[in-house]
Amino acid sequence: MDESSFLNLPTSHLLGSVPSVINEEKKSSYAAPEASMQIFPPNNGSGRGYQTLEAPAESFEQQPPNNWKGVFNISSYTQYFNVDTDVVINRLISSFHPTAGDFFNKIEANPDLYGLIWITTTLVFMLSCFGNFATYLMQKHTDGTTTWSFDVGYVNVAASGIYGYAIAVPMAFYFLLQYLGSNASLIRFWCMWGYSLSIFMPTALHHALLL
DSSP, rough: OOOOHTTTSOOOSSSTOOOOOOOOOOOOOOOOOOOOOOSSBBBTTTOSSSSBBOOOOOOOOOOOOOOOTTOGGGGGGGGEEEEEEEEHHHHHHTTSSSTTTTTTHHHHOOOOOOHHHHHHHHHHHEEEEEEEHHHHHHHHHTTTTOOOOTTTTHHHHHHHHHHHHHHHHHHHHHHHHHHHOOOOOOOHHHHHHHHHHGGHHHHHHHHHHTO
8 A cells, every 4th residue: 555645634532632723713812911020029118018110200309387476476586596506606707708618518408597696796795895995095195084884876877887788788689589489588688698708707806916
């Protein structure tokens, strides 16, 4: 018998045979499940177990609470005096050479009004005392019988000049920058102007010693 006749015999009915042609309609479709990567170890503190990798939710930093309670309320101004002695001394030292140091970075985060009030008030009393002392020395030079007398008018002159410069000039710059569209802070201007006046304290003392 010819071998080619055996090759043409049907074999689909035999045990263990595999059909050569599979109907495409009978193909079963299989969809692979979506992969879900997980973070290890799980975050046990949040109670959520394993977490899938996803875009983090957008978080916004909370703005500091506004403690302003009105112009005539003392509690509104306590936030501008939240500094200790070490901070004030450090800012005073930096104000003597602001361009080479980090003076502006120090007052940027927490501007204060303590330096403004303390420095300007100290200058008022220093200038009034030294002014009276200089007047006494000049009168004593011309008239030996002159006695010491404190003129309170020097306090008024010194207070008008120092307080006027330390308050009015920063306000003028603030409104000018606001008019030009710049986002300026009046408290930072006052803080910067107050510490900048500290150089006049040793200067006034130096001139008094030369009299």
